[in-house]
Amino acid sequence: xxxxxxxxxxxxxxxxxxxxxxxxxxxxxxxxxxxxxxxxxxxxxxxxxxxxxxxxxxxxxxxxxxxxxxxxxxxxxxxxxxxxxxxxxxxxxxxxxxxxxxxxxxxxxxxxxxxxxxxxxxxxxxxxxxxxxxxxxxxxxxxxxxxxxxxx
Numbered sequence: 001x002x003x004x005x006x007x008x009x010x011x012x013x014x015x016x017x018x019x020x021x022x023x024x025x026x027x028x029x030x031x032x033x034x035x036x037x038x039x040x041x042x043x044x045x046x047x048x049x050x051x052x053x054x055x056x057x058x059x060x061x062x063x064x065x066x067x068x069x070x071x072x073x074x075x076x077x078x079x080x081x082x083x084x085x086x087x088x089x090x091x092x093x094x095x096x097x098x099x100x101x102x103x104x105x106x107x108x109x110x111x112x113x114x115x116x117x118x119x120x121x122x123x124x125x126x127x128x129x130x131x132x133x134x135x136x137x138x139x140x141x142x143x144x145x146x147x148x149x150x151x152x
Contacts, residue, residue, distance in 0.1 A: 002098045004105050007055040007067065009046050014064035015057070016042065022089035026123050045069050045086075051113045054083070056105045058090055058098055066090030068102050072113050082117045083110035103139065121147070 007015060019038045023029055045053040051072065058066030068088040072081045083106065090099045103120070110118045120141060122132035133143060 001061060002094075003059040004098065004101045005057060005059060006105075007046060007057045007064075009043075011057055011064050012039070012042060012046065015055070015067050018064065018067045018089045018091070019087065021091070022087050025089075042069065045071070054106055054109045056102055056109075058094060058102050060094060065094040066099065066102060068106050070106055070110075072110070072115055075116075080116040081114055082119055083107075083113075083115040084119045085121055088120070100139070119144075 016035060016038060019042065020033060020035075023033045023038075042055070045055045053069075053071050055067065055069045057064045057068075066089060068085065070083055070085045072083050074081055085106065088103070090102070107118050118141075120136060122136065136143070
């Protein structure tokens with residue numbers, strides 16, 4: 001049975017597994033993966049002020065099969081806050097409607113802490129992915145920016 005919930009410190013090791021999967025499936029895979037650094041960052045998300053940091057998990061029969069982490073940041077242009085997704089990874093065989101519920105928990109948190117917008121992203125490892133675009137548009141998102149990365 002699936003359960004969408006806020007992550008707890010006891011989920012840390014399972015979350016790290018998903019961070020590794022996220023890294024190996026992203027353009028960042030060209031960079032070294034530091035488990036120590038990722039552990040430090042996720043620990044900060046889990047123990048930081050709950051009005052600034054969010055970590056939700058998709059739990060399947062007691063095992064974490066997905067994670068969405070994000071944070072609230074003040075806008076450059078005014079005093080409003082926006083929620084920004086830092087990472088969202090769900091194991092491929094567990095993707096589907098429960099992934100949407102995990103995003104829904106992030107959006108609910110965003111509203112609860114006073115954010116005026118929610119910013120999500122999608123990986124484009126082999127060029128633009130029309131499935132990702134269609135998914136976000138169906139969820140009410142507008143494409144606002146494209147990010148480019150250059151290895152130095």
